[in-house]
Amino acid sequence: DQQVKQNSPSLSVQEGRISILNCDYTNSMFDYFLWYKKYPAEGPTFLISISSIKDKNEDGRFTVFLNKSAKHLSLHIVPSQPGDSAVYFCAARGSGTYKYIFGTGTRLKVLA
Amino acid sequence: DVKVTQSSRYLVKRTGEKVFLECVQDMDHENMFWYRQDPGLGLRLIYFSYDVKMKEKGDIPEGYSVSREKKERFSLILESASTNQTSMYLCASQGALTDTQYFGPGTRLTVL
Numbered sequence A: 001d002q003q004v005k006q007n008s009p010s011l012s013v014q015e016g017r018i019s020i021l022n023c024d025y026t027n028s029m030f031d032y033f034l035w036y037k038k039y040p041a042e043g044p045t046f047l048i049s050i051s052s053i054k055d056k057n058e059d060g061r062f063t064v065f066l067n068k069s070a071k072h073l074s075l076h077i078v079p080s081q082p083g084d085s086a087v088y089f090c091a092a093r094g095s096g097t098y099k100y101i102f103g104t105g106t107r108l109k110v111l112a
Numbered sequence B: 001d002v003k004v005t006q007s008s009r010y011l012v013k014r015t016g017e018k019v020f021l022e023c024v025q026d027m028d029h030e031n032m033f034w035y036r037q038d039p040g041l042g043l044r045l046i047y048f049s050y051d052v053k054m055k056e057k058g059d060i061p062e063g064y065s066v067s068r069e070k071k072e073r074f075s076l077i078l079e080s081a082s083t084n085q086t087s088m089y090l091c092a093s094q095g096a097l098t099d100t101q102y103f104g105p106g107t108r109l110t111v112l
Helices: none
Strands: A010-014 A019-025 A031-036 A047-050 A058-059 A062-067 A070-079 A086-094 A104-110 B004-006 B009-011 B019-025 B030-039 B042-051 B056-057 B065-070 B073-078 B086-093 B107-111
Touching: A019 A031, A019 A086, A019 A104, A019 B004, A047 A058, A047 A062, A047 A070, A047 B056, A070 A086, A086 B042, A104 B042, B004 B086, B009 B019, B019 B030, B019 B086, B019 B107, B030 B073, B042 B065, B042 B073, B073 B086
Parallel strands: A010 A104, B009 B107
Antiparallel strands: A019 A070, A031 A047, A031 A086, A058 A062, A062 A070, A086 A104, B004 B019, B019 B073, B030 B042, B030 B086, B042 B056, B065 B073, B086 B107
């Protein structure tokens, strides 16, 4: 039973346009969410996070939106750059635990 | 910068062999994790440790054990490797007061 789902395995976007990566979760007890980026042959690196008390968090070109009623979060990258081409994982955890549940990942390709 | 290192980038073992995967972090983090990454399945937690000699099972602990004798080192042990344990293994560490996990580069294990 996949508690965190990324239903799009891949996404292609033109350079300069917006990339929107989506993530759905089923557990209403999740209260903290992160996005990680992974390049081939490297470990994932932290990108941006959001707490359930917020509905938006922004860091430069990256913005994460959280819709608790829909149990949905999304990562927006504006403008997209070729260096953003990577696999993106969302992850979620409940309060009082260090255990994160990761999604299956979305491979983003930004075309020059 | 946090550095998480893994003993091998690539490893080839035979069915039935005992396999040790080592992970070392240099940031005095309390928490350490072992994941495996498989296509279409994302990152799945095998074991984690929140202190020296302390461990907890993750989502897929069967066939694995762990050891944490020193704070900076967390080892994953495959007692008798099987072909279905062929995977990318990722180690991560996390401080007690943060939500960010820092990942090593991964070990791609092939069991023949």
